[in-house]
Amino acid sequence: MDVYCATETRLTRDVPDSLICPKGYRVFRHDRFTSGGGVAVVAKTGICATLVYIPLEFSHIEIVCVDLTFVCFTCRLICAYRKPGFSDVDVQYISDCLRCLKRLCSTEILVIITGDCNLPDIDWSYYHAPNSVVYNMFLDFVNNFGLHQYGNQPTRNENILDVVMTTSDTFLEDLSVSVPLGTSDHNTVVF
Numbered sequence: 001m002d003v004y005c006a007t008e009t010r011l012t013r014d015v016p017d018s019l020i021c022p023k024g025y026r027v028f029r030h031d032r033f034t035s036g037g038g039v040a041v042v043a044k045t046g047i048c049a050t051l052v053y054i055p056l057e058f059s060h061i062e063i064v065c066v067d068l069t070f071v072c073f074t075c076r077l078i079c080a081y082r083k084p085g086f087s088d089v090d091v092q093y094i095s096d097c098l099r100c101l102k103r104l105c106s107t108e109i110l111v112i113i114t115g116d117c118n119l120p121d122i123d124w125s126y127y128h129a130p131n132s133v134v135y136n137m138f139l140d141f142v143n144n145f146g147l148h149q150y151g152n153q154p155t156r157n158e159n160i161l162d163v164v165m166t167t168s169d170t171f172l173e174d175l176s177v178s179v180p181l182g183t184s185d186h187n188t189v190v191f
Contacts, residue, residue, distance in 0.1 A: 001190075002044050003068065005079040007116040007162070008184075009038035030054075030064045039079045039115065041066050052076065058100040061093075063115075065104050078104055080115035091133050098141045105145050105167070113147065113165045114189075120159035124149045151189060153177040162189055 011020065011031045021027040021042060028051050029040035039062050043049040048069035054061070062081040067074060082097060083090075105111050119138060122129040127143065129135035142149070148169040151160055153176075164175060175191040 002047060003077065004040075004042040005077070005114040006040045006042070007038075007062075007079065007081040008036065009040050010036055011038050011040070028064050028066050030062055032062060037062050037081055037083060039064050039081050041077060041079050043068065052104065054100065055103070058096060061097050061100050063097065063100060063104075067109070073110065075110040075112055076104065076107055078111065078113045078115075080113065080117075082115075082117050082119075084118040086132060086134050091137075094134050094137055098137055101141065102145075110171060111145075111147075111167045112171075113163065116162050118161055120161055122160070124152060124160060150175045150191065151177070164189055164191055 009029065009031070011029060013031060017027045017029075020040075024045055025042050026045055026049060027040055027042045028049070029038065031038045041064050043066065050067045052065035052067055054063060054065060063078065065076060065078045067076050078101065080097065080101070082094060101113070117138065119129065119135060122135065122139070127139060127149075129139055142165065146167060147165040150164045150166070150172050151162065153160070156162070164172070166172065172191050175189065178188045178190055181188050
């Protein structure tokens with residue numbers, strides 16, 4: 001594999017990159033300050049990978065963004081995690097998260113968003129969900145940016161929680177859902 005994205009890494013600042021990053025790869029990560037959570041992108045060293053700056057106002061958002069340059073194209077890869085919940089705090093979090101994503105998606109290059117959005121009731125066949133603030137905000141963002149969600153198989157139990165969305169509906173040729181990695185309770189998505 002050339003690039004890996006991981007959510008719920010549960011890493012802290014005390015864990016050095018050398019402990020989690022295989023030889024021949026670089027890791028870009030955003031650790032949660034409390035237990036659980038965290039995201040990371042791991043890319044082969046032969047791939048030109050540049051960390052995209054996330055403004056400090058979004059430092060509480062579990063998100064990492066990397067521009068990847070391959071031989072014939074450049075893309076922006078975003079890995080994000082939203083913990084489950086629909087309280088007022090969760091509404092504020094998704095609002096901040098979506099403001100950050102809007103900034104990161106405002107580019108001419110292909111954008112790929114991966115991660116665990118913890119929104120199990122979205123019907124991705126129709127881009128439809130229950131009428132709630134969190135679901136409405138998220139789907140408005142997806143639709144306004146013309147994002148195409150490629151995953152159509154459950155990633156945890158019977159739910160599609162982990163997404164692979166892009167600004168192109170013809171970018172991916174193949175996506176599969178496989179067994180969990182390690183002790184994860186989510187299936188692995190490979191594309």
